Amino acid sequence: MRSRIEDVAAAAGVSMKTVSRVLNHEPNVREETRRRVLQVVDELQYRPNLSARSLAGQRSYTVALIYNNPSLNYLMEVQGGMLDACRANHYNLVLVPLGASRPRRMADLDAAFEHFAPDGAVLIPPLTDDAVVLEFLQESGVPFACIAPRQGEGRIGVTMEETAAVVELMEGLIALGHRRIAHIKGAPTHGACQWRFRGYRQAMREAGLAEDPALVVQGAFSFESGMLAARHLLDLAEPPTAIFCANDDMAAGCVRVASERGLRVPADVSICGFDDSPIARHIHPALTTVRQPAAEMGRLATLELLKRIRMSGTGTMVRVAHEVLFRESTGRPGR
């Protein structure tokens, strides 16, 4: 049978409560007592019973990852980082996928919160900017952290300097000699869409390049939407020499369309994306893109969340560094 806290207490010659104090890093335990307890814990291979702990402590030791059909790769990375942070802090991670429709989202959220009663939650885009979800969380009183929200005011979590990253990427294109640079935007509900578009405009302006509205088209972050947008752009009387896509999936769609049409990338058209998802390295030519450390962001968001769970009011919005990766899909404009 598994040993209980009572057994540890008896073997260490202290009360259950003292053992509990040691295990929960509470103050008011003499150093010697603490050491003795820890030794017995080790000898007896004692592991606290999660259910008993939760029941008595009115906490679930669970953190929810709330998501809504984003890129699987991105989700997987964030999830991995969160898992690390959770394990390190003896927290459990519960996945909460939300349905597409608004009432469905509410029902899913509600069911998951009723069932798991998470102590906190992490939101990833585009849910970080979903009014319905945000209101639910605010009302529930459960602390939450956001990853890359459009609006980070008064929130905790992690952000990246997306605009700055895009400017850097665009400066690279401009330095290569590109003047007609197109942009395929992401889904408008997604915070990143805004930041990345802003970076595009800023770089164009700073380089003294006129912005041609015909060169900015709406995408939806999917491979297919990238193909559609690419066809549109390449059909223009004066097609762009470079296309900056708001994510890699759309950029891959562009590359595919270019290949189908017999265009060489980057000789005929340069293409770049954002995210550095696996597809960026797997297609030919490999995509120039911006790497965002999704796993690290998941880990950090979780750590900030745990701070807030442990002490209300703590936790901040931390910034992580990006990295612009120039690979094969961009080059000098051809002729």
Next chain:
Amino acid sequence: MRSRIEDVAAAAGVSMKTVSRVLNHEPNVREETRRRVLQVVDELQYRPNLSARSLAGQRSYTVALIYNNPSLNYLMEVQGGMLDACRANHYNLVLVPLGASRPRRMADLDAAFEHFAPDGAVLIPPLTDDAVVLEFLQESGVPFACIAPRQGEGRIGVTMEETAAVVELMEGLIALGHRRIAHIKGAPTHGACQWRFRGYRQAMREAGLAEDPALVVQGAFSFESGMLAARHLLDLAEPPTAIFCANDDMAAGCVRVASERGLRVPADVSICGFDDSPIARHIHPALTTVRQPAAEMGRLATLELLKRIRMSGTGTMVRVAHEVLFRESTGRPGR
């Protein structure tokens, strides 16, 4: 405050135990009583407290997904299917990634099992054939299900007719006129490697084609290993006209090498994979491959596991259908 079983009992005019019986689908409750209880449950929005239930019932209502660095897409799909099955049965899913080294694997497993005390576990390849992991599970007495194990004897879970699927795919290649067909094998520790190779050999034999050992090379399921193997094959004095890879990542690596060398796919060389992972549709040309319903397999494996958890000795090894998808990467051998 959240309502408790006591509140429901009081409102329905029965004992707590009767409510418990209804909620757990136990026998010995009159139909009328059951109906009344359920109505009160609905009115009071009663949701059982997981921790209390686990503590009293000596069960965690948790199922573990044990994995070890497989393809992320595959993992994600299986995970999604398991999540569905878990939600539908009010079970929790806990992710248990295992480290690379053998002692590390044991430590990870042990820690996760001590901490979460899962009621059951699902293994995915290549862990389905890992002696250390299997022994641990057997000794722990925790029921487990396997997805696509090499050896399904006496186990429960899900399998696919991998060999038959490969034969079908190979027959397609042969019908197109291919005679020199190469095979890039998967990692030898992986059960699938064996089944897929077997299908390759069987199809060659049945078509009366001589097997050239030079055309069978070892890969490791990664994109990079596919590139290496492809270079080797395409450098042969008499290169193959078609290459069947044990998974899509390696096939994508082959396509990339072919593109780099200016070879046209499929005019100069046909390439096909296995899995129908997203990359299969995202590269150009899109890959001919075999779709395995990973999400469905995750769901079914979980359902079999839950059967066994609920009644020892029940649960079986179920088979799911595959689908061979002929797309753009295969065609008649050129010249």
Next chain:
DNA sequence: CTGTTAGCGCTTTCAC
């Protein structure tokens, strides 16, 4: 700094 006493909300056992 340490211990005692009550529960947390549910299931189990056994009696009716």
Next chain:
DNA sequence: GTGAAAGCGCTAACAG
């Protein structure tokens, strides 16, 4: 068919 009482293993509140 149904119910009463006794825990599951832990933490909270308070007393020392």
